[in-house]
Amino acid sequence: MHPNAMNRNGKRRKRKGRVDEAAADDASPSSASFDHHVFPILLAAAQTTRQNSNSCSSAALAARLLRRVLSRSPRMLSPLPDSLVALLPRLLSSSCPSVAALSCEVLGAAALRSMEAGEVLASDSGIASGLARALGSGSQRVTEAACNSIMDLSASSVGRERLAGSPVLPSMLHVFFQVESICEFVDSRTTKHPEKDTQANKISYLIIDTVVLLVSSRKVDKMQSMQQELVRSALSLLYKVWKKVKLLRSSADGNNRKNQLQSREYEISKAIFNLSIELASPACLEPDVVRKSIFGQAESNFENFVLAYWEKSPNLYRRKQNTQNDDPVFAALNSAFNLGTTPDAIIESFIKGLVSCPAIASDELDINSFLHEVHDSLGDAIKYRQDIRVLRTEDPSDQTSRVYAREEHFFDDGTVFLDEEAFAKKCKHAFKKGYSVALRGLEFRSKKVAAIASALADLFGQPSVGANIYFSPPRSQGLARHYDDHCVLVWQLLGCKKWMIWPNPKPLLPRLYEPFDPLDCTLDDNSGRVEVLHEGDMMYIPRGYVHEAHTDVGESQMNAYAGYSLHLTLAIEVEPPFEWEGFAHIALHCWVEKQKLGGSRFDRSRAKEETSLFALVLHVAIRLLSNNDPIFRKACIVAAKLPSSSSCTTAHLKALRSSQRSTFDEILRSLEKNCSFKEALKSIELAVQENNDEPFLWMSWLRHLPQGGDADLRIDFCNILEALEELVEAFSSNPEQALVGFTGFTSRFCRYVVYQDACESFGTLLQMYRTTRNQYMRGMLALHGAHVS
Template identity: 65%
Template sequence: MENPDGARKKKGRRRSGGEASASFDRDVFPILLAAVTPTTGPNQRASSSAAAAARLLRRLLSRSPPAPALSPLPGSLVALLPLLLSSSSHSVAALSCEVMGAAALQSMEAAEALASDGGVAGGLARALGGGSQRVAEAACNAVMDLSASPVGRERLSGSPVLPRLLYLFSQVESISRAVGSGSTGCQARVSEPSKCLYLIVDTVVLMVNSCKVGKLHNLQQELVRKVTLLLYEVWSKVRLLQSSTDCTNWKDQLQSRPYEISEAIFRLTMDLDCPAHLEPDEVRKSFFGQTESDVEKFALMYWENSPYLYRKRQSDLEGDDVFTALHNAFDLRTPDAIVESFIRGLVSCPAIASDELNIDSFLDEVHDSLGAPVKYRQDVRVVRTRDQTSTGSGVEEHFFDDGMVFPDGTAFVEQCKDAIKNGFSIALRGMEFRSEKVAAIASALADLFGQPSVGANIYFSPPGSQGLARHYDDHCVLVWQLLGRKKWKIWPNTKSILPRLYEPFHSLDGLVDDSGGRVEVLHEGDIMYVPRGHVHEAHTDVDEGESEVDVSTNYSLHLTLAIEVEPPFEWEGFVHIALHCWLEEQELVRSPGSVQSKLEEQAPLFALLLHVAIRLLSNSDPSLRKACMVAAKLPSSSNSLRSSHRSTFAEILHNINRNCGFEDALRSVELVVKERNDEPFQWMSWLRHLPQQHGRSRIDFCDVLGPLEELLDMFISDRERASADFADFKSRFCSRAVYDDACREFEALLVLYRTARTRYAKGMLALHGKHGG
């Protein structure tokens, strides 16, 4: 007689994976296959098959016998999933999504395998677009479950799931009704449609932020614009609700953090076409005059040399579309309206490293700070200068404390209005990231000068005031007076060496004579150029004898466009590029397998030492610090300027051959190696962006300590011989470097820099509500 207890134990024993899979193939697979097989019979048969399939899928989810374990899913079930997910039966499609999600939650390996299956991804995409809210919700949940691992997220974000998901989201009619206005508190209970919307938003945000930047570029632009508008609306509502003390409902429904939504907006908009684009020629006419020779005259006579003033007549302004568009970008009716027009709705613009060309890396660093409230000094300064010192320069007084953030935008606007009434000026940085019109002007100006980017600040000052104290800049500026007038005083640069970006500023003591200096009053429409290194200050003072009415209305609004010359785009940078190109050419002409001389083997190290020597020479050679404009988009008639570029290059090579010393360069290398600190050579990290096609010459310019040690070991034993070989290497470079080769590589590098900066600008514009529409 059979033992009852033994029977119970036998019945409760788990079946092995093989047994479970065999049972599935025998008992379940035929029914599921019948449910997804096209039939020409009566609809009742198809309905019956779908109902049976739905029952079996529910059994899988409940783990009731004879259902197999969900991890791993039987191979035959995985093979059927693309068809099950595409089933016309909403129950079958939704339950298939749930089965897949349950399997993913049980096993990371199962999740990654399913996410990597192209058929499954295609089925999920079809489920998202099937028109059923139930199926779409189940598909979104499945996407979230399959995305539990980085591999799953990456695979799905690069599949048809993302565009289908964006299309699903784009069909949303009202964000406001779903998310709530936030003005009168939250609803007690969220409606089902709102729950579905929250789930779709969470899935969209996760997929977009998991997708590689290059793949986002392939999305259809009109779809991206519509989705971005909706996401921005969600983000705005969430930020409003976040600041509300009586509302926590959204936190229980929407899982995405505000900074995750802002990152998705940023990512989606980086590659959108910009409708506000301006050609360099349009900007040239506004800034330098209608005649093509005007800009060439400016470049040859004034650029990085002396101030320049371009006065505009009223008739000039009436026909200047660029000025008119910029002028109309602000509400100029009253001082309060002016403050509102450029302060309301701001978010912080985190700095991007000067040599950062990988937007993915940048986003990894700042993803949790995108869309954050503006930060004092980083984004905005509210300042006045009073109490003249014995040297003539005043002391700056700030309205806010350093590092303050302003989460309440409305309160910040009101504080700025009060500051203006109390004699403070507002200086807002990064206008090229906050206004489409300013962005278009800055981008065209960067093209005109052949530089990666142009920064833009806006300054609003009350009557009888001075904002910033007397100072000089490490970049050239073009000042465009938009409203009122401002009196500028500018002193000549007493130093022959131009200040570089990121270098410490020197004291003004002894740099200026307070009784001297050039004085200019800018009126509406006037443009003034101030070279880097020229000390200056600006006031809204008016001349004596003017009426009190004139004084009280003398508010000033001006835009400064900063042409920041990054290290690769100075003449020194051009020479480093020329050296790199020449070295690559030497590697190319060598015959494969030939016996190389010792000098040829040492060529990369000689080149590294010459890079160091050129850098040292830039401390005394003014021409090396000047901006290189070989990639400038100048009129075709600018032959004199183009000819001067070749002459400058030839002169610099002559100076390098004559003045770059072996001993000075080697001593600087010895110091770095001795202290085990290559920070003094971090300036050359940008050289990593140049293509290194030949393995022998490959040097990691972000970590040069190893190559420097090798260089020192090779040269230190016989310094006299090494010095002679270095002189020969230097002479060959200076006599054989090809200008046109360097130009091509220079322009290719400029494109990389421009692309990264443009992507950043577009993303930040979108976070300010400018979506490229």
């Protein structure tokens, strides 16, 4: 044996080992020892990028030191020496898999020893970048170590959020959809659990768990920086993972597999929801396209509709059968519901793959709060009445009991449908027995319907438009006679349906979310308007108009579908801030905020305080006035997206805009003449006396309007009783003087408020509502597979 070779493999190596061991042991008691003995070696290894004999030797030595740090120096891990923390980004990026993997392990071990240290390390941008590079190394060992390190650093909510908002997440998504074993997992048709999982399977589960954790922890407003194509690819695969997990759950032996994948179904659901929120919709329709499809090609048609029929009377739009195929909107609906097939196939087209759509609060503008609220129910199976109804009403030919007819439901309230196939089978059976199938929230389940609903919301200047589908068998009636608290556009997609509509005898339009009044049982059947809708026809029904519909249209009206009827209702829901009452509140708020910024009248603190209190009383007075004045209940559509072509200065368009301005002027006259300070103050005093804020919960949406000026003078609309108590204390001692001040305040507001300022604030608030509703819509569409390629 050559003497030099013997030296390299014998004494010299042994002596070097003793030096390494001593260095590691010396590093244990203090950071100074680490800096003196270990740091130079790790630095040399971190600085080496090319694979040569020297770099390999340095990397091997560094790896040995890192192993001994992990095994012999637990005290050094809590906290890590600053010099090691500074070095970790380079060590994590090492071209030597052992060094990179062991660096990940050191990072994870330090996080597990101290949650506070873990949060600091997770917040370090250099370490996050190093982890991102480690994930992209291409080494299975390094990838596994990096994922474990990320999981350890994510032990606290702060750590999770920091990593989720760092370059780690994009790198993790790249790894996620590039791992072949994950694709094999989701594409496998078997639910059999193998006796022994391969290492590749275990790493697949780890990667999935890490992705779910990071995506679920990322704040919605941070998703915008993600590459769209990266998100789409990961989203499609994540949806498939979710469906596979649901399939395994329902299989007899799926529990074993599920136990190895730590992520729960609702956590994967949240990850899908989060990932899709800022994803641009691939199916987008311009408001003009929907406007022409519904109201006709002429730009004046929509303006004519608003001026002549909107919230005033029903109107029917007939379609020629030979023009339907040329209509892109109708064609999209035709393909969405398998029109022209069997009833069973149509039912399957809108029942397959459904999940429940939990309600979002009407004034919730933070999607993160919504996600926190629903927590573990996101992605649940659909619930009866909340999502779907299967019902029928007594035979409409029974004239004696017609006005007292009640709905009969096929399922019990609150029933949850876990078995999709069994549920579809029951729906088909119910349909044959004369029951209609009514599915709610179609804008959250079909991207084609979502595109139509979104464009229609823009057209009418409202936050959202709902969409329900109704499939009825021959000679049947689904919903009993009723009225709605929203306007509807009924679009007949298949077959025929006969409608009866009665005039609204009440001057006040019903408000969204308020209790329904009982129907007047003296309605005369002969006084109702009768219309038979054929395929492609659309009818507008204002809110408050009593109506009923059935498929008994007479033999002469029957078509090839033997009396079946499928229709879509598009519900234009006018939420409280977007009625004219809401516009009045917004106008008042804008005017008061403008006064705070200038004018000597408001320089003194006392004057500012009185201004806030008078504004609060006027808000209450506006609300009380709206309970009796019909104009306040009507929809404000100043933000409607009207045609933008060169002919936008037509007389019809001018008339529409002039009509909106005239309505506001009429509201101002009503405020100045009819606002009652005494009535408003009395209602406030009663609420304070009874410590009951329920009558004033309607004010909660006002919290979304910006408030400037002194912080102690701002009104907390979520804790309104405190402000009301202050108001009573200020005004009750001298109500006559307060009345004089309020009258002058109201008069100045009605005279000097700027209409355009109110329109701008109205538009800003509308956009905030639209943003949240669109986020919810995109998230729910993703849970229904809208982004699966």
